[in-house]
Amino acid sequence: MAPLSRPLTEASPVADRYRHVRATSRDLGAPLSDADATVQSMPDASPAKWHLAHTTWFFETMVLKPHLPDYEVFDESFNYLFNSYYETIGERQPRPRRGMITRPHLDTVFAYRDHVDAAVETLLDRAASPDVAELVELGCHHEQQHQELLLTDILHLFDQSPLKPAYRDPQPLGIAEDPGEARxxxxxxxxxxxxxxxxxxxxxxxxxxxxxxxxxxxxxxxxxxxxxxxxxxxxxxxxxxxxxxxxxxxxxxxxxxxxxxxxxxxxxxxxxxxxxxxxxxxxxxxxxxxxxxxxxxxxxxxxxxxxxxxxxxxxxxxxxxxxxxxxxxxxxxxxxxxxxxxxxxxxxxxxxxxxxxxxxxxxxxxxxxxxxxxxxxxxxxxxxxxxxxxxxxxxxxxxxxxxxxxxxxxxxxxxxxxxxx
Incomplete structure (x- = not known):
């Protein structure tokens, strides 16, 4: 991930963007049970719970710990559980075994998100520097990448189920009109x-x-x-x-x-x-x-x-x-x-x-x-x-x-x- 091509100012809408992105992730996780969000269907996919926690870990690790002096870490074990591949930060759960993270429960992951969200809001309310605002916007785009991965990984997981469950209402769509020969x-x-x-x-x-x-x-x-x-x-x-x-x-x-x-x-x-x-x-x-x-x-x-x-x-x-x-x-x-x-x-x-x-x-x-x-x-x-x-x-x-x-x-x-x- 790169820094922004221009510095952010206090007038930048980074706080609004942060709230929107974080709310969207919560909405994506809402239809899932704890079991849905825990299972890992293949080594290339990650559990939905992991996506929701990892994006939160990013804000905690890259933004809050270095820039909010009075920040209290939610759970020290999460640094091992939810790091992805940042070698400079430390050891982590191997990617093919993310499905073994049966705990914390999905409810705890959402509580973790609430904890970090409150701290990020506090940091932004303190007229955070352009460097901090830049990191927050970076984290938002990082989380949007994981929103897409959450959807594609859930699709793969549900395809493995003999029930073939629908993530969203199984609304059938009619066959569309022929688009014609490509030009x-x-x-x-x-x-x-x-x-x-x-x-x-x-x-x-x-x-x-x-x-x-x-x-x-x-x-x-x-x-x-x-x-x-x-x-x-x-x-x-x-x-x-x-x-x-x-x-x-x-x-x-x-x-x-x-x-x-x-x-x-x-x-x-x-x-x-x-x-x-x-x-x-x-x-x-x-x-x-x-x-x-x-x-x-x-x-x-x-x-x-x-x-x-x-x-x-x-x-x-x-x-x-x-x-x-x-x-x-x-x-x-x-x-x-x-x-x-x-x-x-x-x-x-x-x-x-x-x-x-x-x-x-x-x-x-x-x-x-x-x-x-x-x-x-x-x-x-x-x-x-x-x-x-x-x-x-x-x-x-x-x-x-x-x-x-x-x-x-x-x-x-x-x-x-x-x-x-």
Whole structure:
């Protein structure tokens, strides 16, 4: 995580943002029982209880302990239980064993949140310095990342249950209108500016702003749909090694992939698990829960390719960031609405790019424990852009760089095609 690109002043609305973000997390946890919030469904996921406590631990550890002299730690054991990967802070519960944290109870985690919230309010009421306000805003964006992870991890957990429970009311949605054939919009090549330019919040990996050289390219005006991916499956693509990167083909053989994550056949029809329970697959909605390998193979099958993250950012610059985000309550990707120009650039699904997650020129992690956030993961990951139906509003930017390993499938990840011009 990076410092803000400009110092905050006492007039900044950081306190209001803090209250909103913290209340949103509480609302996300409200439908869950203590058992729901404790179980860890796989090593890559974390229990909801852990997300709710870890984000609170961040404020306690990074903001309150250094900056509020009379602060009383809620529970000393939480530093071990809810640290994530901050080596400079100390030992922690191993990530694959977070589900063993059966105690504290979820009610205690909410009491912990109340305790820390009151202390942060006290600190902000004391006309906190710009450095403190900056840390609080940083913590808010960090918590919004965990809000999305809480949703994707609960979806994975509930999919493992034989009951296939719904996180939210299992409201069925009708099949949407066919969005029509994708059209490609051309962009000139040349030297373009990439990265965050300052003036508002950004994570450290979004900068420094720098120049990149692009060849002329085309970008599809909408996301790839479930129906288009069904054609890929029906054409035997999962059995054709010529479409796949070597590591992706190895994953197919090892894991028997033959469809997107969460898909299953019922009476000859495709169904998928959603945060509103099991639902029929809408052929006109964007395909999601794909690995990088599946996205790349589909692009090869279609005679196209994935965009680079620089191509994506160049195309997205200046566009409205309206989209189907978590606050809409839909919690599922939405079919493209009729219109001209680029659609679905923000929200619905994270879009895989062909770019590895690596540092921009002149990148340097910030000093101290908060510098352990992005730089240490710049190896073996690919960049995704645009946000998803589980991303909080106000958390996404055209310069935002999400990243996951190429075999990750449980996130709301899909694709948009690109082509050379």
């Amino acid at each position: 490609f919009i051309s962009f000139d090549g040349g030297i373009v500016e990439i990265g965050h330019g300052g003036g508002s919040f950004a994570f450290d990996c979004e900068g420094p702003r720098h120049e990149a050289l692009l060849e002329p390219y085309g970008l599809a005006d909408r996301l790839v749909t479930n129906g288009e991916f069904m054609a890929f499956i029906e054409d035997g693509a999962y059995a054709n090694p010529l479409l796949w990167l070597s590591a992706g083909w190895a994953d197919i053989l090892a894991n028997k992939w033959d469809k997107p994550f969460y898909w299953q056949k019922r009476d000859g029809e495709w169904w998928t698990m959603t945060l509103r329970g099991a639902q029929p697959v809408d052929p006109n909605a964007p395909v999601t829960h794909l690995s990088y390998f599946e996205a790349d193979a589909f692009a090869t099958w279609a005679g196209k390719r994935l965009p680079s993250e620089f191509e994506w950012e160049n195309a997205a610059a200046g566009l409205s960031m309206d989209g189907n985000f978590a606050g809409s309550g839909r919690l599922r990707p939405k079919p493209a609405a009729p219109g001209e120009g680029l659609r679905q650039m923000f929200g619905d699904v994270w879009e895989w790019t062909r770019s590895p997650f690596s540092p921009y020129p002149r990148f340097k992690p910030v000093e101290g424990a908060v510098g352990e956030y992005n730089g240490k993961f710049m190896c073996g990951q690919f960049v995704l852009r645009g946000g998803s139906c589980a991303t909080p509003e106000g958390h996404i930017r055209a310069t935002y760089r999400n990243f996951f390993p190429p075999d990750a499938r449980w996130q709301f990840s899909g694709l948009r095609l690109a082509e050379d011009v």
